[in-house]
Amino acid sequence: MGGSSSSSASCSSSPPRPSTPPPSKPDIVSVFADKQVKEGQDGTLSCEASTGDVTVKWEKNGRSLECVMDKHIKRQIGKTFSLTIKDTTKEDEGNYTINLSNRSGSASCSAMVIVELNEWRTVQWKQDSMITSLKNFKINNDNIRQLRFLLHGPVGAGKSSTINTIKTIFDGHQFINCLAASDLSGESFTTKYQKYTAGAVPFAFYDLMGIEKDQLKGVQTDDIISALKGHIPDDYEFKPQAAMCEDNRYYISDPTLNDQIHCLVSVIAADKVAIMDNKVIQKMKTIRAEASKLGIPQLVFMTRVDNVCMLTKENLAKIYQSKKIKEKMEECSTRLGVPMNCIFPLKNYHEETKQNEKLNCLALEAFTQAVYSANDYVKKFSRKDKCVE
Secondary structure (H helix, E strand, O other): OOOOOOOOOOOOOOOOOOOOOOOOOOOEEEOOOOEEEEOOOOEEEEEEEOOOOOEEEEEEOOEEOOOOOOOEEEEEEOOEEEEEEOOOOHHHOEEEEEEEEEOOEEEEEEEEEEEEOOOOOOOOOOHHHHHHHHHOOOOOOOOOOOEEEEEEOEOOOOHHHHHHHHHHHHHOOOOOOOOOOOOOOOOOOOOEOEEEEOOOOOEEEEEOOOEOOOOOOEOOHHHHHHHHHOOOOOOOEOOOOOOOOOOOOOOOOOOOOOOOOOEEEEEEEHHHHHHOOHHHHHHHHHHHHHHHHHOOOEEEEEEOHHHOOHHHHHOHHHHHHEHHHHHHHHHHHHHHOOOHHHEEEOOOOOOOOOOOHHHHHHHHHHHHHHHHHHHHHHHHHHHHHHHHO
8 A cells, every 4th residue: 555645734924023113212422512703704503413323404593404506515513503504794694503303202402603704993091091091181162161961872871880881981980879770770860950070071861751652751852852951950850741941940041052952962871772662763863853953963882782682791802793782783773873983892890899901991982982972062162262253
């Protein structure tokens, strides 16, 4: 009996392939540092991540970065990511962010690129010669005892602080008797028409209440105009509800050139220019228009520059290389209608207890221009007097 053989085919399934493990979640190991780069030079931001298995997106000022050929160069070498900005201009300044992501998560970091412009205005950074020149200054009108400067502007702009700073420079020690308005209270400490002098220099500074948008708050526009003309006596206490009139017993009815203001200084805070109320701006324009009719020279001191520019905050000597400062000056020029060469950015003493020469030099540059402008104004009257004789 023949045997039969049978074969049985066995079906076996292939072992399951091991699933690919998810990539590790990206973390930033080494973040960007803020970058200061001179105009025309290249700037590079670089960071290191925990993994290179990521999708990369770049942003500038919160928006997707539109890369330009030969301008922006993005690189990834292993876990290191970089962005190079070629031939920087002021338009390249901003906050740059890198976003790294994969299916396990995401990570990001940001840094500021600050472009140092080519210096567009020079400053003498040694104070001694400027102080000496002002101490020896001779007014070109024998009838004038002191050049008189009126500081006006919104509450908290830095009028009183500017006077404190100038007095500190000339008196040689910190002067804080001229109380400054608080940012928190928003109220002016100055209620009177106060006169301040500094050392033996022939200059007088006048402080008054801040300008406010409400008609019955702050100093009245007509009071500032009366002060320009010399009708307001020293220590007169302002009344926000009513401007001084000719019937007031303190009114100076026939002021001389010694009673009048010789230079009007508008004080504006750099960090508040954009948000200044239009009613305040209009009041200041009205005062400036009247000063122009009288022929009184006008300057703008733009304070608190350290609040708007990191470059300037770290080094005041770079103030005229700052894109932010130039933009704020341009904004101030547009809103007030003042030429750029009449605007002087500066920083006042606030937290400091010791004198800072760079701070002093900025204030002295601004004040020296005010002195020359005021002197030119009174010089015109001296020539008229001689013609009459």
